[in-house]
Amino acid sequence: MKAVQFTEYGGPEVLKVVDVEEPHAGPGQIRVAVRAAGVNSFDWKIRRGALAAVMPMSFPAGVGLDASGIVDEVGDGVKGTAVGDEVFGSVPISASSTGAAAQYAVLAEWAKKPESLSFEEAAGYPMSTETARRALNVLPLETGQTLLVNGAAGGVGLSAVQFALAAEATVIGTASEGHHEYLRSLGAIPTTYGPGLVDRVREVAPSGVDVALDAVGSGILPELIELTGSAARVITTADNRAAEYGVRLTGGIGPDRAPQARAQAAELFEQGKFRLPVEETFSLDNIAAAHAKSEQGHVLGKFIVTV
Secondary structure, eight states: EEEEEEEESSSSSGGGEEEEEOOOOTTEEEEEEEEEEEEOHHHHHHHTTTTTTTSSSSSSSSOOOOEEEEEEETTTTTOOTTTTOOEEEESSSSSSOOOSSSEEESSSSEEOOOOOOOHHTTTTTTHHHHHHHHHHHTTTTTOOEEEESSSSBBHHHHHHHHHHHHHHHHHEEEEOGGGGHHHHHHEEEEEEESHHHHHHHHHHHHTTTTTEEEOOOSOOOOHHHHHHHHHHGESSOOOTGGGGTEEEESSSSSSHHHHHHHHHHHHHHHTTOOOOOOEEEGGGGGHHHHHHHOOOOOSEEEEEEEE
8 A cells, every 4th residue: 555654754855655565453443444644743743753752763654643534444342333434533653654644544543423524624633632632631621711722723722622612611712813713703712822922811811711721832831820820720732841830741642541532523513513624635645745834833723635
């Protein structure tokens, strides 16, 4: 099959489409004929070697964690999923030679795709929804609270915004001005990031902010602590300096994981309460361009690779 691999750390140019052996579903896993793969910041951080100290890769390495597609193999012990089902989910986090950016992918966690949800949009859901749901659970966010999301227009940020709104929270989100109208359409209160954030947030939230989620790691933790009144009320999914401020950094491994987020997002989608817009699609052969754009940031929703 065709799959994207890289044989050394580096820029997007190290990504190559190559011929590899097809993977097969093991116990508790399924295999899908991939229709689309999501692009996450986690993907290009691995490719650049930014996570080599904690997650060294064995080369050649596959690319991508999130995929949507049609089930064509079901492993031992899997119940409730059959060949032909349309699903979206994540490949195992490992130093694998095949990832989601391939013609076939093995998924370790998945949810059924609503019929009206496109494969392209569904491919953006798996990691973004799990990360956002996990962060809100760990905080925890409670009904009626006010949540500030830093980086509200990206995949994790938009997921957190919509999960929180579904829980009847008030949500303030930082984003570039071009994305403010979309956030308003969801029911969130947008504001810009950068100097003066504390004053701007206090102006739109005179009753204060209860909890805050940093989804981009832009060095904003001191301001979030000032707004919430305590480091214990702030969580980040992206800032590796969190411990310096007493803030929790939640990663994708450990007991706090929230795999149920995918099914919850699918249910909210069917209720008209959840969307992750597709900013742009790229062919498998052009995945390097998708990575390059993802690294620039300022995306509304997700970049998607179609297979």
